[in-house]
Amino acid sequence: MSDLLQKLESISIRFNEVGQQIVDPDIIGDMDRYVKLTKEYKDLQAFMDIYKVYKDVMGNIETSKEMIELEDDPEMKEMAKLELDELLPKRQELEEEIKVMLIPKDPADDKNVIVELRAGTGGDEACIFVEDIYRMYSMYFKNRGWRVELVNSNEGGTSGYRELSFEVEGDGVFGTLKFESGVHRVQRVPETESQGRVHTSAITVAVLPEAEEVDIDLNMADVKKDTYRASGAGGQHVNKTESAVRLTHIPTNTVVECQDGRSQHKNYEKALTVLRSRLYQAERDKKDLERSAHRKSLISTGDRSAKIRTYNYPQGRITDHRINKTMYNLSSFMNGDIQEIIDALKIAENAEKMQEGTSV
Numbered sequence: 001m002s003d004l005l006q007k008l009e010s011i012s013i014r015f016n017e018v019g020q021q022i023v024d025p026d027i028i029g030d031m032d033r034y035v036k037l038t039k040e041y042k043d044l045q046a047f048m049d050i051y052k053v054y055k056d057v058m059g060n061i062e063t064s065k066e067m068i069e070l071e072d073d074p075e076m077k078e079m080a081k082l083e084l085d086e087l088l089p090k091r092q093e094l095e096e097e098i099k100v101m102l103i104p105k106d107p108a109d110d111k112n113v114i115v116e117l118r119a120g121t122g123g124d125e126a127c128i129f130v131e132d133i134y135r136m137y138s139m140y141f142k143n144r145g146w147r148v149e150l151v152n153s154n155e156g157g158t159s160g161y162r163e164l165s166f167e168v169e170g171d172g173v174f175g176t177l178k179f180e181s182g183v184h185r186v187q188r189v190p191e192t193e194s195q196g197r198v199h200t201s202a203i204t205v206a207v208l209p210e211a212e213e214v215d216i217d218l219n220m221a222d223v224k225k226d227t228y229r230a231s232g233a234g235g236q237h238v239n240k241t242e243s244a245v246r247l248t249h250i251p252t253n254t255v256v257e258c259q260d261g262r263s264q265h266k267n268y269e270k271a272l273t274v275l276r277s278r279l280y281q282a283e284r285d286k287k288d289l290e291r292s293a294h295r296k297s298l299i300s301t302g303d304r305s306a307k308i309r310t311y312n313y314p315q316g317r318i319t320d321h322r323i324n325k326t327m328y329n330l331s332s333f334m335n336g337d338i339q340e341i342i343d344a345l346k347i348a349e350n351a352e353k354m355q356e357g358t359s360v
Contacts, residue, residue, distance in 0.1 A: 004098050005058060008051040015044040039110075047101060054094045061087045103353050108209040108284070109175030114151065114277045115207050116165040120183065122201020127156025129186045129311075130203050132334060134164050139336025146170030150260045151270050165274065167210065174209040179322075179345040181207045182306045188313030198314055202307075210273060211280035218276055224248040225268070230259035247271045254278055309341075323348045 018041045021027050027034055064087060067080035117133055119126035141148050147169040154163040168177070185202045193199065230244035244259035245267040256278065258271035310319045316330040318341070325344050329337065 002058065004095055005055065007102065008047060008054065008098070011044060011047045012051060015041070015048055018044065050094065050098060050101070054091075054098065057087055057091050057094060061091060099354060100350050103350055106175065106178075109178075110172055111174045111209040111211075112167065112169045113174050113177055113207050113210055114165060114167055114274050115177070115180075115205065117161070117163065118204045118206075119156065119160070119162050120202040120204055122186075122199065124156060124158050124160065124192070125186070125188075125190045125199055126201040126203055127158075127160030127162055128190075129160070129184075129201055130156075130162070130164055131160040132186075133184060133203060133205070134161070134166070136334050136336055136338065140338050141168060141170070141336075143336055144170060144176075146173060151274060152258045152260055167270070167273070174207065176342060177207045178209075179308075179342070179349070180205050182308035184309050184311065185307055186311045186313070188311075206281075208274075208277040208281045209284075211276040213276070216276045216280045216283070218249075218279065222250050223275070224250060227264060230267075243267060245271045247275050249275060249279065252279065252282070254282075320345070 018037055022034065022037050022041055027037065061084065064080045064084040068077055068084065071077045071080065115137065117130045119130050122129070138148060149167045149169075151165040151167055152163065153161055153165070156162050183202050183204055185200060187198055187200050189196055190199050224247070226246040226248070227242040228244045228246065229242055243262065243264045244257065245264060247256045247268075248254070249256075254275065256271045256275045258267040258274065261267040261270060308320065308322055310317075310321070311330060311334075312319070313330065316328050317326060318328075318330055318333050319326045320341055323344055325341065327333065327340065333341075
C-alpha cells in the first residue's frame with residue numbers, strides 16, 4: 001500500500017469514529033464538543049470523497065499491470081496498456097491534490113475576522129482609497145454570502161476615511177483573506193490634480209482572526225476603559241450620550257476605539273473583541289518572526305509594512321508583488337472580482353509549504 005493510501009486509510013478510520021460520536025446522545029448534549037466534531041466530520045468528508053476515487057484508480061492500475069504481464073491475448077494486452085496510459089496521469093493528478101489537502105491547516109483559517117483599513121501616505125487621496133478598498137471588499141463579501149458589520153470609522157478631511165474597521169463572518173474567512181494584510185499602493189490622477197499628474201498613495205490593511213476568550217488570556221485589570229461622545233456615522237443619536245468606547249491594554253499600550261454601535265454596551269463588546277484579536281495576532285506575529293529565523297516566507301502575513309499590491313489606474317493594472325502576478329482587469333477587480341488573486345496566493349502558500357515541509 002502506498003504512503004498516501006495509508007494516510008487516507010487512517011483518516012477513514014477517524015472519519016468513522018467521528019461519525020459514531022456525533023450520534024452519541026452524551027456528545028449531542030455537549031454543544032461545544034458536538035460543534036467541533038461535526039466540523040471535523042465535514043472536513044474529513046472531503047478526504048473520503050477523494051479516497052474512494054484514488055483507491056479505485058490504484059486498484060485499476062494494479063489490474064492493468066497484471067493483465068499486461070499475464071494476458072496472452074494481444075488485443076486484451078493492448079487494451080490494458082491503453083487503460084494504464086489513462087490511469088497513470090490520473091493517479092498523478094489525484095496524488096498532487098491529496099498532498100495539498102494533507103498540508104496542515106492554519107488553525108485560525110476558519111475564524112471570522114476583523115479588518116482594519118488605515119490611510120497612509122497621500123493625504124485625502126489615501127482616505128478616498130480606503131473607501132474604495134472597503135467597497136471592493138464589501139462587494140466580494142456579498143458574492144461569498146458573508147456578513148459584514150462596521151466596527152469603527154474615522155472620516156477623512158474632505159472625503160473617504162482615515163480609518164475604517166469592520167467584522168466579517170462566514171465560512172473560512174481568515175483563510176481566504178489573511179494574505180490581504182499589508183500596504184496597498186494606488187497610482188492614479190486625483191480629482192483635485194489640475195495638471196493630470198499621477199500621484200502615488202498608500203493604505204494599510206490588517207486582517208485579524210477574531211479571537212475568542214479561549215484564544216487569549218486577557219486580564220481585565222490590565223484594560224482601561226474610557227467613554228466619549230461619538231461622531232460621524234451612526235446618526236444624530238450618537239452625539240447625545242457617551243456611547244463610544246476606548247479600551248487601552250496597558251501592558252502593550254494597544255488602543256481600540258469603537259463608536260459605530262448604537263449603545264455603549266454593544267460598542268464595548270465590539271471593542272473587546274477587536275482588542276482580543278489584536279493581542280492574538282500579535283502572538284501569531286511573534287511566532288512568525290521566530291519561524292522566519294530559519295525560513296523566509298514569500299507571502300508572510302506578519303509584516304504590516306510590506307508593500308504587497310499596486311493598483312495602477314492609468315494602465316488598468318493590479319500587481320501583487322509577492323508572487324509577481326499582474327492582471328489588467330482593474331475595473332472588475334475594484335468591483336469585488338478578487339478571487340483569482342486570492343487563489344494564486346493560496347497556491348503559492350501551498351507550494352511553499354510542500355517545498356519546505358513546514359506548517360503554519
